[in-house]
Amino acid sequence: MFQEAIAQLIAKTAVETVSAHCDGPCGVYDPASARIAAEAALSMTKKIIDLGPADSADHNTYGRFVAIKEQQAHLAKEELLILWTDYFKPEHLDEYPDLHEKFWNAAKLCSAVKQGVDVDAANDLMAAIEDIHNVYWATKGRDVAYYVAT
Amino acid sequence: MERDVPRSGWREMALWLVGRRRLFRVTGDSMTPTLSPGAVVMLDQRAYRSRSPRADEIVVARHPRHTVLQIVKRVAAVIESRTESGAPGTVLILASDNVAAGADSRTFGPVALDLVLGKVVSCLRR
Secondary structure, eight states, X not given: OHHHHHHHHHHHTOOOEEEOOSSOTTOOOOTHHHHHHHHHHHHHHHHHHHHOOTTTSOHHHHHHHHHHHHHHHHHXXXXXXXXXXXXXXXXXXXXXXXXXXXXXHHHHHHHHHHHSOXXXXXXXXXXXXXXXXXXHHHHTTOOOOOOOOO | OOOSOOBOOHHHHHHHHTTOOEEEEEESSTTTTTSOTTOEEEEETTTTTSSOXXXXXXXXXXXXXXXXXXXXXXXXXXXXXXXXXXXXXEEEEEEOSOGGGOTTTTOSOOEEGGGEEEEEEEEEEO
Protein backbone atom coordinates (compact mmCIF):
# COMPACT_ATOMS: atom_id res chain seq x y z
CA MET A 1 0.00 0.00 0.00
CA PHE A 2 2.68 2.44 1.10
CA GLN A 3 4.82 1.54 -1.88
CA GLU A 4 1.86 2.03 -4.20
CA ALA A 5 1.17 5.45 -2.70
CA ILE A 6 4.79 6.50 -3.25
CA ALA A 7 4.61 5.14 -6.79
CA GLN A 8 1.55 7.25 -7.52
CA LEU A 9 3.24 10.32 -6.03
CA ILE A 10 6.25 9.81 -8.26
CA ALA A 11 3.98 9.16 -11.23
CA LYS A 12 2.45 12.61 -10.71
CA THR A 13 5.84 14.18 -11.40
CA ALA A 14 5.95 12.75 -14.93
CA VAL A 15 5.86 15.72 -17.24
CA GLU A 16 7.27 14.26 -20.43
CA THR A 17 4.88 12.36 -22.65
CA VAL A 18 5.40 9.56 -25.12
CA SER A 19 2.92 8.96 -27.86
CA ALA A 20 1.28 5.59 -28.35
CA HIS A 21 -0.92 6.85 -31.13
CA CYS A 22 -1.36 4.70 -34.15
CA ASP A 23 0.39 7.00 -36.52
CA GLY A 24 2.46 10.14 -36.64
CA PRO A 25 -0.15 12.63 -35.62
CA CYS A 26 0.83 15.62 -37.73
CA GLY A 27 -1.48 14.52 -40.55
CA VAL A 28 0.26 16.78 -43.05
CA TYR A 29 0.42 15.09 -46.42
CA ASP A 30 0.89 16.59 -49.85
CA PRO A 31 1.80 14.83 -53.10
CA ALA A 32 3.83 17.96 -53.89
CA SER A 33 6.81 16.55 -51.99
CA ALA A 34 6.90 13.55 -54.34
CA ARG A 35 6.37 15.81 -57.35
CA ILE A 36 9.31 18.06 -56.43
CA ALA A 37 11.63 15.05 -56.07
CA ALA A 38 10.37 13.47 -59.31
CA GLU A 39 10.78 16.76 -61.11
CA ALA A 40 14.36 17.03 -59.87
CA ALA A 41 15.04 13.49 -61.08
CA LEU A 42 13.55 14.37 -64.49
CA SER A 43 15.71 17.47 -64.67
CA MET A 44 18.86 15.50 -63.78
CA THR A 45 17.99 12.84 -66.36
CA LYS A 46 17.86 15.54 -69.03
CA LYS A 47 21.10 17.09 -67.81
CA ILE A 48 22.88 13.74 -67.95
CA ILE A 49 21.73 13.26 -71.55
CA ASP A 50 22.87 16.80 -72.45
CA LEU A 51 26.24 16.01 -70.95
CA GLY A 52 26.86 13.37 -73.60
CA PRO A 53 28.54 9.97 -73.21
CA ALA A 54 30.16 9.23 -69.88
CA ASP A 55 33.65 8.88 -71.33
CA SER A 56 33.63 12.36 -72.84
CA ALA A 57 32.03 14.19 -69.94
CA ASP A 58 33.78 15.47 -66.88
CA HIS A 59 33.75 12.48 -64.54
CA ASN A 60 33.03 14.43 -61.42
CA THR A 61 30.08 16.28 -62.95
CA TYR A 62 28.74 13.10 -64.46
CA GLY A 63 28.98 11.28 -61.15
CA ARG A 64 27.30 14.12 -59.31
CA PHE A 65 24.41 14.26 -61.76
CA VAL A 66 23.85 10.54 -61.52
CA ALA A 67 24.02 10.61 -57.73
CA ILE A 68 21.48 13.45 -57.49
CA LYS A 69 19.15 11.77 -59.99
CA GLU A 70 19.19 8.52 -58.00
CA GLN A 71 18.78 10.29 -54.68
CA GLN A 72 15.79 12.31 -55.89
CA ALA A 73 14.15 9.27 -57.53
CA HIS A 74 14.55 7.40 -54.27
CA LEU A 75 13.09 10.31 -52.33
CA ALA A 76 10.11 10.47 -54.70
CA LYS A 77 9.45 6.79 -54.04
CA GLU A 78 9.72 7.26 -50.31
CA GLU A 79 7.29 10.19 -50.35
CA LEU A 80 4.82 8.23 -52.47
CA LEU A 81 4.97 5.20 -50.18
CA ILE A 82 4.33 7.37 -47.14
CA LEU A 83 1.34 8.97 -48.81
CA TRP A 84 0.06 5.58 -49.87
CA THR A 85 0.41 3.77 -46.57
CA ASP A 86 -0.07 6.62 -44.08
CA TYR A 87 -2.71 8.81 -45.63
CA PHE A 88 -4.88 6.56 -47.74
CA LYS A 89 -7.38 4.38 -45.87
CA PRO A 90 -9.43 1.36 -46.93
CA GLU A 91 -12.51 3.53 -47.49
CA HIS A 92 -10.68 5.45 -50.23
CA LEU A 93 -10.49 2.21 -52.18
CA ASP A 94 -14.25 2.17 -52.58
CA GLU A 95 -14.09 5.31 -54.63
CA TYR A 96 -10.71 4.59 -56.23
CA PRO A 97 -10.45 0.81 -56.68
CA ASP A 98 -7.28 1.24 -58.75
CA LEU A 99 -5.53 3.22 -56.01
CA HIS A 100 -3.03 0.43 -55.23
CA GLU A 101 -2.30 0.03 -58.93
CA LYS A 102 -1.60 3.75 -59.25
CA PHE A 103 0.88 3.78 -56.39
CA TRP A 104 2.49 0.52 -57.41
CA ASN A 105 3.06 1.81 -60.93
CA ALA A 106 4.35 5.14 -59.68
CA ALA A 107 6.77 3.41 -57.30
CA LYS A 108 8.00 1.17 -60.12
CA LEU A 109 8.55 4.26 -62.27
CA CYS A 110 10.66 5.74 -59.47
CA SER A 111 12.85 2.65 -59.67
CA ALA A 112 13.11 2.96 -63.46
CA VAL A 113 14.10 6.62 -63.14
CA LYS A 114 16.65 5.73 -60.49
CA GLN A 115 18.20 2.82 -62.38
CA GLY A 116 18.41 4.27 -65.88
CA VAL A 117 18.73 7.53 -67.74
CA ASP A 118 15.22 7.36 -69.10
CA VAL A 119 13.36 10.57 -69.97
CA ASP A 120 10.21 8.64 -70.88
CA ALA A 121 10.11 6.96 -67.47
CA ALA A 122 10.73 10.30 -65.76
CA ASN A 123 7.87 11.92 -67.73
CA ASP A 124 5.61 8.94 -66.99
CA LEU A 125 6.43 9.33 -63.32
CA MET A 126 5.42 12.99 -63.42
CA ALA A 127 2.14 11.99 -65.07
CA ALA A 128 1.57 9.30 -62.45
CA ILE A 129 2.16 11.81 -59.66
CA GLU A 130 -0.25 14.28 -61.30
CA ASP A 131 -2.84 11.51 -61.30
CA ILE A 132 -2.19 10.82 -57.61
CA HIS A 133 -2.34 14.56 -56.91
CA ASN A 134 -5.85 14.65 -58.42
CA VAL A 135 -7.01 11.63 -56.42
CA TYR A 136 -5.48 12.91 -53.19
CA TRP A 137 -7.08 16.34 -53.30
CA ALA A 138 -10.40 14.86 -54.44
CA THR A 139 -10.45 12.70 -51.29
CA LYS A 140 -9.97 15.88 -49.28
CA GLY A 141 -12.80 17.57 -51.17
CA ARG A 142 -10.52 20.32 -52.38
CA ASP A 143 -9.79 21.58 -55.83
CA VAL A 144 -6.05 22.12 -55.88
CA ALA A 145 -4.48 22.85 -59.24
CA TYR A 146 -1.47 20.74 -60.21
CA TYR A 147 1.62 22.65 -61.17
CA VAL A 148 5.30 22.06 -61.83
CA ALA A 149 8.23 24.22 -60.89
CA THR A 150 9.94 24.24 -64.26
CA MET B 1 8.30 -14.15 -23.03
CA GLU B 2 7.40 -11.37 -20.64
CA ARG B 3 4.80 -9.18 -22.33
CA ASP B 4 3.80 -7.10 -19.34
CA VAL B 5 5.77 -4.22 -17.95
CA PRO B 6 6.55 -4.90 -14.27
CA ARG B 7 5.39 -2.43 -11.63
CA SER B 8 8.13 -0.15 -10.35
CA GLY B 9 9.45 -1.43 -7.03
CA TRP B 10 11.61 0.32 -4.43
CA ARG B 11 14.73 -0.33 -6.47
CA GLU B 12 13.27 1.37 -9.53
CA MET B 13 12.12 4.31 -7.44
CA ALA B 14 15.57 4.62 -5.92
CA LEU B 15 17.14 4.56 -9.37
CA TRP B 16 14.71 7.30 -10.41
CA LEU B 17 15.77 9.34 -7.36
CA VAL B 18 19.41 9.19 -8.40
CA GLY B 19 18.58 10.13 -11.98
CA ARG B 20 18.92 6.74 -13.59
CA ARG B 21 15.31 6.55 -14.67
CA ARG B 22 13.29 8.96 -16.77
CA LEU B 23 9.52 9.16 -16.43
CA PHE B 24 7.12 9.31 -19.33
CA ARG B 25 3.36 9.57 -19.38
CA VAL B 26 1.77 7.57 -22.19
CA THR B 27 -0.80 9.18 -24.48
CA GLY B 28 -2.87 7.28 -27.02
CA ASP B 29 -4.12 3.72 -26.96
CA SER B 30 -1.92 1.83 -29.40
CA MET B 31 -0.10 0.05 -26.55
CA THR B 32 -3.19 -1.23 -24.77
CA PRO B 33 -3.70 -3.55 -23.01
CA THR B 34 -0.05 -3.41 -21.89
CA LEU B 35 -0.04 0.34 -21.33
CA SER B 36 -3.21 2.38 -21.17
CA PRO B 37 -3.45 6.07 -21.97
CA GLY B 38 -2.22 7.86 -18.86
CA ALA B 39 0.18 5.09 -17.86
CA VAL B 40 3.47 6.30 -16.41
CA VAL B 41 6.57 4.36 -17.35
CA MET B 42 10.19 4.41 -16.29
CA LEU B 43 12.84 4.49 -18.96
CA ASP B 44 16.38 3.19 -18.61
CA GLN B 45 18.42 5.30 -21.00
CA ARG B 46 21.55 3.24 -20.48
CA ALA B 47 19.94 -0.10 -21.28
CA TYR B 48 21.25 -0.17 -24.83
CA ARG B 49 24.75 1.10 -24.25
CA SER B 50 26.18 -2.37 -23.98
CA ARG B 51 23.73 -4.30 -26.12
CA SER B 52 21.13 -3.86 -28.83
CA PRO B 53 17.41 -3.91 -28.20
CA ARG B 54 15.77 -7.31 -28.47
CA ALA B 55 12.45 -8.36 -29.90
CA ASP B 56 9.50 -7.95 -27.52
CA GLU B 57 11.10 -5.19 -25.47
CA ILE B 58 9.23 -1.91 -25.19
CA VAL B 59 11.23 1.16 -26.13
CA VAL B 60 10.84 4.89 -26.37
CA ALA B 61 12.12 6.27 -29.66
CA ARG B 62 11.94 9.39 -31.72
CA HIS B 63 9.53 9.18 -34.62
CA PRO B 64 11.64 8.82 -37.79
CA ARG B 65 9.70 11.47 -39.66
CA HIS B 66 8.80 13.80 -36.81
CA THR B 67 11.80 13.66 -34.53
CA VAL B 68 10.28 15.99 -31.95
CA LEU B 69 7.68 13.31 -31.32
CA GLN B 70 8.60 10.57 -28.87
CA ILE B 71 6.82 7.29 -29.31
CA VAL B 72 6.48 4.19 -27.19
CA LYS B 73 6.32 0.92 -29.09
CA ARG B 74 7.25 -2.71 -28.83
CA VAL B 75 10.22 -4.05 -30.78
CA ALA B 76 8.77 -6.47 -33.32
CA ALA B 77 12.06 -7.28 -35.01
CA VAL B 78 15.72 -6.30 -34.94
CA ILE B 79 17.30 -6.21 -38.38
CA GLU B 80 21.00 -6.13 -39.00
CA SER B 81 21.44 -4.29 -42.26
CA ARG B 82 23.86 -2.21 -44.22
CA THR B 83 23.43 1.43 -44.97
CA GLU B 84 23.70 2.68 -48.53
CA SER B 85 27.39 3.35 -48.01
CA GLY B 86 27.89 -0.25 -46.92
CA ALA B 87 28.46 0.43 -43.24
CA PRO B 88 26.76 -2.07 -40.92
CA GLY B 89 23.79 -0.79 -39.01
CA THR B 90 20.88 -2.02 -36.97
CA VAL B 91 17.30 -0.99 -37.52
CA LEU B 92 14.23 -1.82 -35.47
CA ILE B 93 10.75 -2.63 -36.60
CA LEU B 94 8.42 -1.20 -33.99
CA ALA B 95 4.83 -2.24 -33.57
CA SER B 96 1.82 -1.42 -31.47
CA ASP B 97 0.39 -3.95 -29.03
CA ASN B 98 -3.11 -2.91 -29.91
CA VAL B 99 -3.50 -4.67 -33.25
CA ALA B 100 -7.06 -3.41 -33.49
CA ALA B 101 -5.61 0.08 -33.83
CA GLY B 102 -5.84 -0.34 -37.57
CA ALA B 103 -3.90 -0.94 -40.73
CA ASP B 104 -1.91 2.24 -40.34
CA SER B 105 -0.27 1.35 -37.06
CA ARG B 106 2.99 0.20 -38.56
CA THR B 107 3.63 2.72 -41.20
CA PHE B 108 6.62 4.75 -40.22
CA GLY B 109 9.10 2.15 -41.38
CA PRO B 110 12.27 0.91 -39.75
CA VAL B 111 13.70 2.96 -36.93
CA ALA B 112 17.44 3.50 -36.71
CA LEU B 113 19.10 2.58 -33.44
CA ASP B 114 20.23 6.13 -32.73
CA LEU B 115 16.60 7.23 -32.51
CA VAL B 116 15.98 4.89 -29.59
CA LEU B 117 16.05 6.76 -26.27
CA GLY B 118 15.97 3.72 -24.03
CA LYS B 119 14.12 0.76 -22.70
CA VAL B 120 10.88 0.84 -20.75
CA VAL B 121 11.80 -1.16 -17.64
CA SER B 122 8.87 -0.63 -15.33
CA CYS B 123 5.70 1.32 -14.82
CA LEU B 124 4.37 3.32 -11.93
CA ARG B 125 0.89 3.27 -13.35
CA ARG B 126 -0.60 1.08 -16.04
